Amino acid sequence: MPFSMAVKTLDYTPTWPPYPSLWMGGYGGAPRGNQGLVDRRLRAQCVLIDDGTGPKVMLRIDVISIPRYVHQAIRSAVVPLVGNNNGDFLIICSHTHSGPFIGTTRPDPYVMMNLTPADISAIEDTTTVFVNQMVTLVQQTLAMARTPVTLWYKEGTATIGYNRCEEPNVLTTINALIARRTSDNGLHTVLFGYACHAVARGNDTTFCSDYPGAATDVISNALGVQALFFQGAAGDQEPNDPHQPSQVTNLGTVLGNAVVQMVNSGGWSALSGTISTYYKELELQLTVDFGDPAAVIRARNAYNQRLDTTPPTDYGYRHAEVMLDQIAGQGLPRVFPMPIQRWKMDGLNVLALSHEVLSEYAVRLRAQTPGRLWVMAYANETEGYVAANGILQTGGGMRFGYEAGWIDDATISGAGTWTTFYPWPAPLKFSPSGPAAAGTTERVLLDACTTMLNL
Template identity: 80%
Template sequence: MPFSMAVKTLDYTPAWPTYPSLWMGGYCGATRGNQGQVDRRLRAQCVVIDDGAGPKVMLRVDVVSIPRYVHQAIRSAVVPLVDDNNGNFLIIVSHTHSGPMIGTTRPSPYVMMNLTPADIAAIEDTTTVFIDQMITLVEQTLAMARTPVTLWYKEGSTTIGYNRAEEPNVLTTVSALIARRTSNNSLFTVLFGYACHAVSRGNDRVFCSDYPGAATDVISNALGVQALFFQGAAGDQEPNDPHSPGQVTNLGTILGNTVVQMVNSGGWNAVNGPVTTHYTEVDLPLTVDFGDPAAVIRARNGYNERLDTFPPDDFAYRHAEVMIEQIAGEGLPRVFPMPIQRWNLGGLNILALSHEVLSAYDVKVQTQTPGWLWIMGYANETEGYVAANGVLQAGEAKHFGYEAGWTDDSTMSGPGSWTTFYAWPAPLKFTPSGAAAAGTTERLVLDACTTMMNL
């Protein structure tokens, strides 16, 4: 199957006044605003793959997260350009915590950083600039001349992190898809992926693409082509200590050199096409059905109690304020939407899972899927963590309940957990003991992945 490709890189590193806000995302309740300092530039990159039946587009961005409404704004503009097929457009973010905050919903800038209405409005204005830039980048890449290429896939291995949620899984696979020019077999571009939180720099106010950017630089400098990083199921994968600017270079060099060595050696598997794509969304339930009026009353009483328990300058207090406002207004959310996407390139499947999925999903899906499978996380939108049943059961017993979303009460968001910062009223539904039962988070996600892979 003949392929053709186009690749374009945009340095979108925010600067005032083009970007009205330089508030940064990540690190929970830390109030962080960039003041013009940049270490490694932030990239947005677009790749178009055409198998002769129309273009398929991947957009990857150095940013911590994209909330649902931002994803939908970009998608609604791009999908008409790719045959009106939702499956033909995929977004992946690197999850660098040293980038701008995009969006004003999940996570909540008020809950996280106690920002003023004016600051939040500035973030919304920056979000508008960001959306326009991403759409323009896709349009420009689609308009480029495409280079005939052959595609090749290979997996390597390295270790730059550990499992912070006290789970046994440490993901070490390095996935790589390379394109070579049909005309002379020279390298055209490198797509590579790994699963680890992009927080090796640590908590400061400097824009930086973190270890994915450092690895990209190593690959591009060594091979002379554009390289694109795609994050994996890194919700519980933490980079090795110390978290520092030097560690960005250290870990990025390890990962980048692994990819360079893979490219310079044999063992590549031909990807033959054609490309088929699928997109679906699964509604994950919360532990509480907020369609039940009695449950809403209990939630309101519980969050009112938090207002009496926590001081006003605590993020748990602000979260309780937001929950009570939602109860009095539009109502509490009843489901947690989760987009799932599959690209089948003929010999290679890419399964893209939204949100901060934990490594257990990579392990479980890999074991039940034959052939080459590249699992990506942080796909399309990131509105919270999606843990497997064991972590959800454990609550505060594992990593303070951060990835589970609850501490001492599974019917409420845990103070200091992801459900607080992402402004959800309760954690995701789980089976309290034993294996995941039908209708709970792990079972719904794995069943949806199985269905997707069998299409």
């Protein structure tokens, strides 16, 4: 069936007003806020693809992450506009660490930056502005005239980073989908994906879309069309040093030029058929079942001990406070929700995984999946890291346990690891030795993805 497309770009770079807060996401441990400096503008972009059966909508945003409740607020407003099918709407964050702090739950701005209640209230008000802008962007895109197009897919390579967990996987694949107008075969839009943390700029207080924005500019300037970047399984993929403003341009130029060369050369495969979509929410287990009262008592004792042994100025202290407040109030979380999503057409599977997924999942899924597979991450919501069993086993033995979520005790969040900042009471479930067993994070996620890709 024929495809048609509409694309709209919004420069949403926050300013005060209307944004009540200019606090920034990323780089926890100390307050970090924008004072009006902007390097590369922050974009939100919406692409609508109609396969003849109705619109399928992707919203990609230059922001570090959005928590679950923000994702649900956007989704609940948009899904009724696209036929009430959850699978037909997809959000991807670029994961730039030089954008605004969105949401007040995961990460927690009190734990991460020791912000005051007034600061946190301002972030919540900013989140409301952000949600309204994103919903409006989708509504405007749905109202646009649609251009009949043909769709084409191709893969290339570029190297701009390394594996910071000392794992063998360095993801260099560029996934690219282009749309050409059926009227004259002219280029209409470029969608491209790569897996690497968007931290090339480093830690400062300037808004910047980082290397994804620089690459987008290179492509748009060279080809004269809108380009949209989609982040991959970059949880352990770090951009090459040094992390400084000039590196944004350096790495973005390498990636952008590689995409331009791909577009200007042959080897593209035509995509056809209707787009089949599917959305599912997994419940990953933690290493501790906090439905067990005895486990809750042990956690309370452990976090009280952390209060006794950690300076009040430390983020580990603030995390312990939050955990103890949860124990005294609504209770500790018992599962880690993980939405996964698939778009499928003849010639291509797009698999979108929520959270900061590490590269091993992309490598293994691509190796075992027939045909072309584009793995995206930071999809829909981002509330923590999802490592494979090997990294989870190492705990503090690899990068002070940051990606594993624990250091020397797998029953409690490791101070300074991802489970502190997001915050969670314990890491994700894993097999202490050997391969991943049934019910562990790796096994549940790989099995669910395999089933979804085979539907």
